[in-house]
Amino acid sequence: MRRWRTLLAAVFTVASMGVLVAPSPAVADGPVVTPYVVGGTRAALGEFPWMVRLSMGCGGALYSPTLVLTAAHCVSRTGTNTSITATLGVVDLQSSSRITRRSNYVYRAPGYNGNGDDWAFIRLSSAVTGVATLPITTSTANDSGTFTVAGWGANREGGAQQRYLLKANVPFVSDATCNSSSMYGGEVIAAEEICAGYTAGGVDTCQGDSGGPMFRRDASNAWIQVGIVSWGDGCARPNKPGVYTQVSYFSSAIRSAASSLGG
Numbered sequence: 011m012r013r014w015r016t017l018l019a020a021v022f023t024v025a026s027m028g029v030l031v032a033p034s035p036a037v038a039d040g041p042v043v044t045p046y047v048v049g050g051t052r053a054a055l056g057e058f059p060w061m062v063r064l065s066m067g068c069g070g071a072l073y074s075p076t077l078v079l080t081a082a083h084c085v086s087r088t089g090t091n092t093s094i095t096a097t098l099g100v101v102d103l104q105s106s107s108r109i110t111r112r113s114n115y116v117y118r119a120p121g122y123n124g125n126g127d128d129w130a131f132i133r134l135s136s137a138v139t140g141v142a143t144l145p146i147t148t149s150t151a152n153d154s155g156t157f158t159v160a161g162w163g164a165n166r167e168g169g170a171q172q173r174y175l176l177k178a179n180v181p182f183v184s185d186a187t188c189n190s191s192s193m194y195g196g197e198v199i200a201a202e203e204i205c206a207g208y209t210a211g212g213v214d215t216c217q218g219d220s221g222g223p224m225f226r227r228d229a230s231n232a233w234i235q236v237g238i239v240s241w242g243d244g245c246a247r248p249n250k251p252g253v254y255t256q257v258s259y260f261s262s263a264i265r266s267a268a269s270s271l272g273g
């Protein structure tokens with residue numbers, strides 16, 4: 011079931027990008043009913059400059075001028091891959107000022123089998139200059155509080171991919187709560203995954219946001235990546251928070267992979 015959910019990302023292709031769905035009530039139980047990401051609002055140009063849209067229908071974050079950090083379930087395998095287009099530098103995917111780059115290599119987390127280890131790098135064929143990158147957290151110190159999520163994924167469960175970047179804030183949910191019988195009943199890999207969302211639902215990432223970052227400000231007020239959009243039961247349902255790859259747990263592996271990829 012979980013595997014099926016995560017595989018949904020691949021279903022959303024470029025063809026569905028650029029469709030703006032008219033606002034409509036998102037979820038009956040949500041605290042705020044503005045249907046963007048799910049329950050979010052439009053991001054401003056330059057607000058989250060590291061946000062990347064990937065052509066297979068996922069999100070990502072610019073980690074370095076040539077590397078995009080995304081989810082393992084968004085890619086097929088480690089190796090040469092020139093089939094992915096990354097679009098960045100804009101909130102409007104149709105903007106004539108968008109930056110695009112082709113991939114030249116994919117690195118999928120070693121040992122990824124559809125359960126945990128949900129991170130990957132996409133290496134771009136040439137460096138992106140003048141776009142801020144998003145550093146990853148290297149300690150668990152930032153693994154709580156309120157997080158920001160953003161993406162061009164569906165703005166409601168079963169909805170269309172978005173033309174404009176949407177953002178929302180979601181609160182941390184502890185492993186104990188997230189794995190309780192009323193939520194995921196033990197399905198969450200506590201060490202490797204971090205949950206975020208409202209018990210009442212209404213605000214969440216959704217299909218097509220996968221691979222995108224969950225981030226917050228650190229003690230120095232700098233944006234730092236703490237999660238990677240991974241999975242959830244539906245979108246924005248009550249008692250079903252979003253589940254994110256816990257970047258702090260993988261930070262050493264991510265950093266050494268980045269250096270092995272040359273950036």
Ligand code: ARG
Pocket residue numbers: 015016017018019020163214215216217218219220221239240241242243244245246251252253
């Ligand atoms: N796996 C989804 C994707 O492929 C992301 C799901 C996130 N779901 C959630 N309820 N937070 O895009």
